[in-house]
Amino acid sequence: MSRNYNDELQFLEKINKNCWRIKKGFVPNMQVEGVFYVNDALEKLMFEELRNACRGGGVGGFLPAMKQIGNVAALPGIVHRSIGLPDVHSGYGFAIGNMAAFDMSDPEAVVSPGGVGFDINCGVRLLRTNLDESDVQPVKEQLAQAMFDHIPVGVGSKGVIPMNAKDLEEALEMGVDWSLREGYAWAEDKEHCEEYGRMLQADPNKVSARAKKRGLPQLGTLGAGNHYAEIQVVDEIFNEYAAKKMGIDHKGQVCVMIHSGSRGLGHQVATVFNTTPDDLDLHVIYDVSHNIAKVEQHVVDGKERTLLVHRKGSTRAFPPHHPLIAVDYQLTGQPVLIGGTMGTCSYVLTGTEQGMTETFGTTCHGAGRALSRAKSRRNLDFQDVLDKLADMGIAIRVASPKLVMEEAPESYKNVTDVVNTCHDAGISKKAIKLRPIAVIKG
Missing domain, CATH: 3.90.1860.10 (tRNA-splicing ligase RtcB)
Known part of the structure; x- marks a missing residue:
């Protein structure tokens, strides 16, 4: 579906001086609206990118960030809206600086690797x-x-932390608790880490042998x-x-x-x-962390819901x-x-x-x-x-x-x-x- 720049603008509405709405229809099958946050200078960059794409001058084959925010709004199970932060820019799948939350009770809802990125x-x-x-x-x-x-x-580059396969398994499972045990952290560091430095549902068995082999020398x-x-x-x-x-x-x-x-x-x-x-x-x-998907409790439409929140570059x-x-x-x-x-x-x-x-x-x-x-x-x-x-x-x-x-x-x-x-x-x-x-x- 090819539209010119002026046609695209019909789907964009300024809510206030720092926020724009992307209406349904901007890309096909949007389940919810999109929004993005900008000031005047950043707004200019976003619209310039869209204008260039309409002329056929995309960035390295990527869609403009606005379109990517719209595409995320079309994913099954998304709630509330697809959100672009002010540092948003084109990426693989999700734009970098795009976040979205998905309803864990919806059997159709997705877990999106592109919503986390390569740099997990x-x-x-x-x-x-x-x-x-x-x-x-x-x-x-x-x-x-x-x-x-x-x-x-x-x-x-190779790490300076001596480590074998068993150590890596323990580090993946225990997070900062492993660092604490090995003398690389202090007790209060744990308090000052997101998730207290450890994802309780972490299961190193879900990490491939190849990934572990690559990661072993890198700590x-x-x-x-x-x-x-x-x-x-x-x-x-x-x-x-x-x-x-x-x-x-x-x-x-x-x-x-x-x-x-x-x-x-x-x-x-x-x-x-x-x-x-x-x-x-x-x-x-x-x-x-800036690139992660996590299960969190949030209030949506007055009800508390369990959501899988994807934050990519946010x-x-x-x-x-x-x-x-x-x-x-x-x-x-x-x-x-x-x-x-x-x-x-x-x-x-x-x-x-x-x-x-x-x-x-x-x-x-x-x-x-x-x-x-x-x-x-x-x-x-x-x-x-x-x-x-x-x-x-x-x-x-x-x-x-x-x-x-x-x-x-x-x-x-x-x-x-x-x-x-x-x-x-x-x-x-x-x-x-x-x-x-x-x-x-x-």
């Missing part, structure tokens, strides 16, 4: 320290190098692509009460943000300062007083970690009641790509990107030079636009802004 349980962890920017600035190059030397990064690695470790400093505090609950009490305080890491990273930071993680007050603020953001968040954060709402792009700021948000009602307790996960990886490599210059980062005072170590272009800020939407849209829409609230001073990329 990819997420972010934020650690705080008692260091100040003035402590780190003089040694940031040594610190970046020490972390790069110590943490296995990039495609094919404790940083990985490649958009995975990173950053030394960051607190740049702005929007909510002092929430920040204090997270152990953040002043601008300039040093934090570490990582994509799936271990205390090995923390120990390396401590080594550079000739101290211990204890002395650095190195504690997990929170650890969240983050759980439960409100204050929710039983599944840690005691420390009962009055603030769940911390939500939003990684920026290489060289731009990151944010900590908190979940809201409005988000629970509108988006099944879900918000954005990052900046969201604006250029394809191939386009980034064609359009950007390796040295230019490095020079810009150096001018910003950021120490950088990268395993693969092409990643410098692929992960450059110009390749992504503006993370501040994304975060402000969620804040203004009320689906999450800003608490802390962080800026990087050292970046390690896979």
Whole structure:
């Protein structure tokens, strides 16, 4: 079914300054409506993508994100609506930044691998320290190098955690409890992980032998692509009460943000300062997943229902007083970690009641790509990107030079636009802004 751009617009309606409705009929067989959250700048990108697709200029064979949101709305068993967050962009199956919930009592309802993505349980962890920017600035190059030397990064990197097949089975089943037993975590880390660091229904027997073989040497690695470790400093505090609950009490305080890491990273930071993680007050603020499907209880049309919530490139953001968040954060709402792009700021948000009602307790996960990886490599210059980062005072170590272009800020939407849209829409609230001073990329 081919329509021109103006015909497509008949199915799109602006609900308010941050939200658009996708009406049934935008794609065939929609069971529910779609919505997407944008501000003016992000709205322009979304509609430009749709216009290009109508002209026959799609992105790498992908449908535009709006169409993908519509396609998800056509899946059997979907409830309420298909939701696109402000960082939404085209992906395999679901758009990245698209979330949806399916009724577990409906025998027709789907479990969608495309609604999770290839990078299953990819997420972010934020650690705080008692260091100040003035402590780190003089040694940031040594610190970046020490972390790069110590943490296995990039495609094919091997982990530093000794492990056999039995260990892997136990790690898959026990989650952070395994890390705790093996001395890679502290007891309070468990409280500050989504799902308390362990999916109780996890069954390692459902994981194929081939997947286990590939995963065995990878525990404790940083990985490649958009995975990173950053030394960051607190740049702005929007909510002092929430920040204090997270152990953040002043601008300039040093934090570490990582994509799936271990205390090995923390120990390396401590080594550079000739101290211990204890002395650095190195504690997990929170650890969240961005790509996962989970069974959750939600109120839909006034009734509590058991749903399978798919979050692909989106983050759980439960409100204050929710039983599944840690005691420390009962009055603030769940911390939500939003990684920026290489060289731009990151944010900590908190979940809201409005988000629970509108988006099944879900918000954005990052900046969201604006250029394809191939386009980034064609359009950007390796040295230019490095020079810009150096001018910003950021120490950088990268395993693969092409990643410098692929992960450059110009390749992504503006993370501040994304975060402000969620804040203004009320689906999450800003608490802390962080800026990087050292970046390690896979």
